[in-house]
Amino acid sequence: MGFVILPALVPDISSVYDVYFAAFKDNPVTRALFPSATETDLLDAKSEFRTGHTAHVSEYWKTSSTQYTLKCVDTGTGQIVGMALWDVYITPSDWKKGEISWLQGDERERAEALVNPLWDARERMWSNEKYLYCHVMAVHPSFQRRGVGELLFKFGINVSQEARLPIYIESSKEAVRLYEKMGCSRLKARPLRKREDLQSVKVNSANEDGEVALFVWIPEGEENKLPKAVELA
Ligand SMILES: *[C@@H]1O[C@H](CO)[C@@H](O)[C@H](O)[C@H]1NC(C)=O
Numbered sequence: 001m002g003f004v005i006l007p008a009l010v011p012d013i014s015s016v017y018d019v020y021f022a023a024f025k026d027n028p029v030t031r032a033l034f035p036s037a038t039e040t041d042l043l044d045a046k047s048e049f050r051t052g053h054t055a056h057v058s059e060y061w062k063t064s065s066t067q068y069t070l071k072c073v074d075t076g077t078g079q080i081v082g083m084a085l086w087d088v089y090i091t092p093s094d095w096k097k098g099e100i101s102w103l104q105g106d107e108r109e110r111a112e113a114l115v116n117p118l119w120d121a122r123e124r125m126w127s128n129e130k131y132l133y134c135h136v137m138a139v140h141p142s143f144q145r146r147g148v149g150e151l152l153f154k155f156g157i158n159v160s161q162e163a164r165l166p167i168y169i170e171s172s173k174e175a176v177r178l179y180e181k182m183g184c185s186r187l188k189a190r191p192l193r194k195r196e197d198l199q200s201v202k203v204n205s206a207n208e209d210g211e212v213a214l215f216v217w218i219p220e221g222e223e224n225k226l227p228k229a230v231e232l233a
Helices: 010-024 028-033 039-043 048-063 105-126 148-163 173-181 195-199
Strands: 003-007 067-074 080-089 131-139 167-171 213-217
Touching (some): 010 067, 105 167, 131 148, 148 167, 148 173, 167 173, 173 213
Antiparallel strands (some): 003 067
């Protein structure tokens, strides 16, 4: 019995996002991005929201040539218990700050207020750089503290070492210890989400203070090759 990391396949999309929504249902950014979905909508793979979401992800997979979705499978049961999205920029990233095009009006303003500080930091530090972006890591609440997050992150470390590229991480408060344990270095930049923007999303965000911890993981021998705008704390 143990866990194994594998690339997610098209039929896995809804199980992979079962894990994501179970882990992030109380996260203010997730809720701001999907303001009209109730908690039940998020958790029920058969809800109208989730079937639409699954269809959207499956379309997105046809277009992205940089984003990899991983699943962590319990080898005893075959259950998907963790997931991660990794963006791998082997050639310079053409990522640009976007718009939350599926929302309008106040909802869009609220969501963009939460996401913008992170988008700005990423754009400032990593435009046109070659790097790995640890976009999302999620472990199902019933499987937390069993090394699943570490395994998902080790996949990125392996790619990072082989490709000699740094990893950029925006950490939730809960994940700071994991990234420290994995040997990531803190960045000086600490994007700030305003408390009123966090509170404008009606979920329990007691766990969130406004500052977001940023990290890099640097492959051996590449310490002096970070982009100039990336300053270690
Ligand atoms: C990372 O690489 C090590 C050494 O090659 C290997 O043992 C391990 O299974 C890899 N981990 C993942 C998650 O790919």
